[in-house]
Amino acid sequence: MPQQIFKMTDKGIYIPGADIYIDPWKPVKRSIITHAHSDHAHTGNENYLSHHITKPILKYRLGENINCTSVEYGEAFFINGIKFSLHPAGHIPGSAQIRIEENGNVLVVSGDYKLENDFVSGIFEPVKCNTFISESTFGLPVFKWKNQTEILEEINIWWKNNIDQNKTSVLCGYALGKAQRLLKNIDTGIGKIFAHGAVFNMNEILRNAGVEIPSAEKISSELNKEDYKNALILAPPSVIGNRWLNKFNPYSIGYCSGWMQIRGNKRRQAVDRGFVVSDHADWDQLNKAIKLTGAETIYITHGFTSSYVKWLNENGFDAHELETEFAGEAITDDEEKENISV
Ligand SMILES: [Zn+2]
Ligand SMILES: [Zn+2]
Structure with a gap:
């Protein structure tokens, strides 16, 4: 040996x-x-x-x-x-x-x-x-993960349904990796995509390092509810249950993680929709x-x-x-x- x-x-x-x-x-x-x-x-x-x-x-x-x-x-x-x-x-x-x-x-x-x-x-x-x-x-x-195309289609449909109900879509996933993966693969034709500061900063760093990702405007205090109407907000999981979400009311919150495969998951109970997307x-x-x-x-x-x-x-x-x-x-x-x- x-x-x-x-x-x-x-x-x-x-x-x-x-x-x-x-x-x-x-x-x-x-x-x-x-x-x-x-x-x-x-x-x-x-x-x-x-x-x-x-x-x-x-x-x-x-x-x-x-x-x-x-x-x-x-x-x-x-x-x-x-x-x-x-x-x-x-x-x-x-x-x-x-x-x-x-x-x-x-x-x-x-x-x-x-x-x-x-x-x-x-x-x-x-x-x-x-x-x-x-x-x-x-x-x-x-x-056992579904393939990415299938899950992304579920997310696209969720976003469209939220628009029909006049709700903003808040989609959570960790800021390094998951957020960019979502941004890269989501249907950007559905509406406007905004990014929480943590996601926005990571997008900039990765873009400067040569990773090709679509743009997403940073959430800012200058924008109001009207600007976020029909939009999708990419945010880190730390916003779940946080007052930061209030400015998007009415909203639906989705969360992307491999742990969403487990029923009764604590995070899953705190969100409207869990998507099994794992890195x-x-x-x-x-x-x-x-x-x-x-x-x-x-x-x-x-x-x-x-x-x-x-x-x-x-x-x-x-x-x-x-x-x-x-x-x-x-x-x-x-x-x-x-x-x-x-
Ligand atoms: Zn690790
Ligand atoms: Zn890791």
């Missing part, structure tokens, strides 16, 4: 041969960041390395002064003779799987990923490896992705790790649970942390 490329530490996944961590949750000297969601990109590292698109988001969220190097997908670089490259993960714009090769032995750390093309996040690339570390946010057979792999996608890597050894992290590891081992894989420890109170805009218990 070849020597293990990585080591699990109390700071996160560590590559001893290169003295570098992947998505560490405590400050370290050198880090590679799979993507800019706050449960993966923590503050306080001396050095960051990410994809080109992730870099400006890291600077926006963690501070202009952070020391950040960025690379393109597929661009190889060496640290202490160990070969690294980033590959599309299809999760959000700039999201990357990390490929690490040491003495012919290949490790891939998936980060968060999904297999469906959402037209803003790049297309997930299966990368052959000996060892694959996979997330399992939605690693239960109950999670993570569902059960079938997880299994497909793992198979495509051809990996001999699988490590599972994030989500339903123990039951998924058990299932993989019963189905002919050599799978192990990877113990992770999150910085508890860190707020996140990633749907994986919204609803841990099902």
Whole structure:
């Protein structure tokens, strides 16, 4: 058995041969960041390395002064003779799987990923490896996504119905990734689209980084109810139950998350309509992705790790649970942390 490329530490996944961590949750000297969601990109590292698109988001969220190097997908670089490259993960714009090769032995750390093309996040690339570390946010057979076209059509119809009832449509999804995916794929011919400040700022950063997304006007105090009539408002989930919504009265509020698949979900009860739109792999996608890597050894992290590891081992894989420890109170805009218990 070849020597293990990585080591699990109390700071996160560590590559001893290169003295570098992947998505560490405590400050370290050198880090590679799979993507800019706050449960993966923590503050306080001396050095960051990410994809080109992730870099400006890291600077926006963690501070202009952070020391950040960025690379393109597929661009190889060496640290202490160990070969690294980033590959599309299809999760959000700039999201990357990390490929690490040491003495012919290949490790891939998936980060968060999904297999469906959402037209803003790049297309997930299966990368052959000996060892694959996979997330399992939605690693239960109950999670099965409809295709994007179908769900977007449901959203378009909901918007049109709201117009018929003279209601403004408020559509919620996290500000980094989900909002741009919705904006890119929604029928912009139905009416005007506005963006909450958090979504608007992220749109600008991503557009400047080369991600093509339609424009959406920023919500402002200068605009009044009449301006929002028949419009669709893209907002982060934090507005649910907030007074901020009052200015759109009468409105209908929709929420997009993989957790909407679960009946009785707390968030679902607080909104008029739940749409099952996830930027993570569902059960079938997880299994497909793992198979495509051809990996001999699988490590599972994030989500339903123990039951998924058990299932993989019963189905002919050599799978192990990877113990992770999150910085508890860190707020996140990633749907994986919204609803841990099902
Ligand atoms: Zn994420
Ligand atoms: Zn995540």
